[in-house]
Amino acid sequence: xxxxxxxxxxxxxxxxxxxxxxxxxxxxxxxxxxxxxxxxxxxxxxxxxxxxxxxxxxxxxxxxxxxxxxxxxxxxxxxxxxxxxxxxxxxxxxxxxxxxxxxxxxxxxxxxxxxxxxxxxxxxxxxxxxxxxxxxxxxxxxxxxxxxxxxxxxxxxxxxxxxxxxxxxxxxxxxxxxxxxxxxxxxxxxxxxxxxxxxxxxxxxxxxxxxxxxxxxxxxxxxxxxxxxxxxxxxxxxxxxxxxxxxxxxxxxxxxxxxxxxxxxxxxxxxxxxxxxxxxxxxxxxxxxxxxxxxxxxxxxxxxxxxxxxxxxxxxxxxxxxxxxxxxxxxxxxxxxxxxxxxxxxxxxxxxxxxxxxxxxxxxxxxxxxxxxxxxxxxxxxxxxxxxxxxxxxxxxxxxxxxxxxxxxxxxxxxxxxxxxxxxxxxxxxxxxxxxxxxxxxxxxxxxxxxxxxxxxxxxxxxxxxxxxxxxxxxxxxxxxxxxxxxxxxxxxxxxxxxxxxxxxxxxxxxxxxxxxxxxxxxx
Numbered sequence: 001x002x003x004x005x006x007x008x009x010x011x012x013x014x015x016x017x018x019x020x021x022x023x024x025x026x027x028x029x030x031x032x033x034x035x036x037x038x039x040x041x042x043x044x045x046x047x048x049x050x051x052x053x054x055x056x057x058x059x060x061x062x063x064x065x066x067x068x069x070x071x072x073x074x075x076x077x078x079x080x081x082x083x084x085x086x087x088x089x090x091x092x093x094x095x096x097x098x099x100x101x102x103x104x105x106x107x108x109x110x111x112x113x114x115x116x117x118x119x120x121x122x123x124x125x126x127x128x129x130x131x132x133x134x135x136x137x138x139x140x141x142x143x144x145x146x147x148x149x150x151x152x153x154x155x156x157x158x159x160x161x162x163x164x165x166x167x168x169x170x171x172x173x174x175x176x177x178x179x180x181x182x183x184x185x186x187x188x189x190x191x192x193x194x195x196x197x198x199x200x201x202x203x204x205x206x207x208x209x210x211x212x213x214x215x216x217x218x219x220x221x222x223x224x225x226x227x228x229x230x231x232x233x234x235x236x237x238x239x240x241x242x243x244x245x246x247x248x249x250x251x252x253x254x255x256x257x258x259x260x261x262x263x264x265x266x267x268x269x270x271x272x273x274x275x276x277x278x279x280x281x282x283x284x285x286x287x288x289x290x291x292x293x294x295x296x297x298x299x300x301x302x303x304x305x306x307x308x309x310x311x312x313x314x315x316x317x318x319x320x321x322x323x324x325x326x327x328x329x330x331x332x333x334x335x336x337x338x339x340x341x342x343x344x345x346x347x348x349x350x351x352x353x354x355x356x357x358x359x360x361x362x363x364x365x366x367x368x369x370x371x372x373x374x375x376x377x378x379x380x381x382x383x384x385x386x387x388x389x390x391x392x393x394x395x396x397x398x399x400x401x402x403x404x405x406x407x408x409x410x411x412x413x414x415x416x417x418x419x420x421x422x423x424x425x426x427x428x429x430x431x432x433x434x435x436x437x438x439x440x441x442x443x444x445x446x447x448x449x450x451x452x453x454x455x456x457x458x459x460x461x462x463x464x465x466x467x468x469x470x471x472x473x474x475x476x477x478x479x480x481x482x483x484x485x486x487x488x489x490x491x492x493x494x495x496x497x498x499x500x501x502x503x504x505x506x507x508x509x510x511x512x513x514x515x516x517x518x519x520x521x522x523x524x
Contacts, residue, residue, distance in 0.1 A: 107165070195217070398415065
């Protein structure tokens with residue numbers, strides 16, 4: 001049998017071509033941000049954004065009969081259902097107090113203002129820091145659109161304040177909010193509506209590419225509507241990297257579920273004193289023998305006489321002693337633990353209020369906690385807490401509402417103002433310090449949207465702000481322009497056209513001294 005010749009050159013060329021092809025394929029894979037291991041074993045399951053990492057569990061998702069779209073459920077892996085969260089929030093009085101308080105604090109910020117020192121929001125061009133008096137029709141159009149939540153008249157549609165209050169309750173209860181954007185035939189946004197965020201589920205990315213649906217509305221387990229990325233804005237404030245809960249937020253109610261459950265049980269226990277039995281905790285001792293029938297009769301009698309509504313607490317149980325020597329003796333086993341119970345209740349309430357960024361003083365709740373008699377800085381800490389609470393929420397809502405504004409005109413943004421300077425006295429002190437240290441008066445006026453001050457054009461000192469330094473400068477300039485300059489020129493300033501240099505500082509000081517002398521003479 002003839003031995004087959006081996007063409008080494010041909011084999012080397014094939015090997016080189018194979019390596020070049022494999023290298024080119026590897027470059028393409030790297031360009032798509034996929035490594036060979038991920039592409040070979042898992043394809044695109046659980047991945048997003050062109051990254052190699054898995055961002056959600058691709059093997060545990062709910063299926064819905066809406067063009068065979070699969071969604072990621074919030075309640076997978078033991079997550080608490082939104083209905084349960086709302087029921088807990090509705091049952092717990094402390095949560096209702098917190099939500100109502102935050103709602104009252106945040107409402108004033110959903111009205112348009114013209115100054116950064118007022119509480120509200122402004123519409124301006126992106127990266128523009130100063131408010132100008134110059135009329136911006138596009139900003140006014142966007143402002144009117146946001147205030148009315150649309151550009152056409154619909155009496156049944158919410159205004160911006162009601163819309164925000166709805167979203168705020170969903171945010172604090174569920175940590176997820178949803179808004180549907182309505183478009184006209186031209187593809188322009190004409191209105192937006194608050195949607196029940198508990199009914200919105202995220203479509204897994206691989207199905208989103210096939211159908212273009214990003215979210216589904218699920219009502220009673222059945223898909224009711226599908227949304228693309230353009231007509232639904234879904235967001236949450238507390239994201240997590242947990243692949244089992246990565247598409248949804250972490251609700252404050254869910255975080256405090258143990259505290260709230262104990263709070264509800266405490267409330268029910270205390271309320272039961274007015275609706276349930278009044279049986280005291282203790283033992284009834286008999287100094288004689290008694291059969292089981294007698295004991296059962298006594299138990300039933302005492303339970304009947306002392307059970308029921310509040311009126312039964314006035315009924316006196318009368319038990320016959322029986323024989324002459326028989327005696328009944330009551331041994332109480334409960335102790336006075338009111339202080340311990342009150343401390344436990346304060347602890348539960350404080351934990352819930354801390355999660356919601358509130359304090360007992362803000363909510364008007366009186367607790368038995370001891371405080372230092374001469375504690376300093378309490379008002380400052382409370383003001384800082386209010387600013388922090390509003391700041392966190394308003395930053396989130398600002399980012400969320402700007403997603404709506406960007407669909408109207410991406411060159412403009414909405415900005416909440418005034419929450420860091422809620423107190424007018426604080427605003428005035430801050431402005432004064434800035435002007436005294438590193439800002440000019442005209443720079444500060446520009447921030448307020450006011451015209452700059454030109455002392456040469458002002459004739460009446462009443463037109464100036466009541467600033468001591470500014471008024472003195474104006475008076476000095478007036479004196480230099482009237483008699484001060486003439487006297488100084490006669491006193492040796494010399495000819496302006498001469499060779500001697502004019503000491504302007506000296507002239508100004510002389511004028512200022514003369515003004516002070518005149519004021520002293522008038523007072524005398």
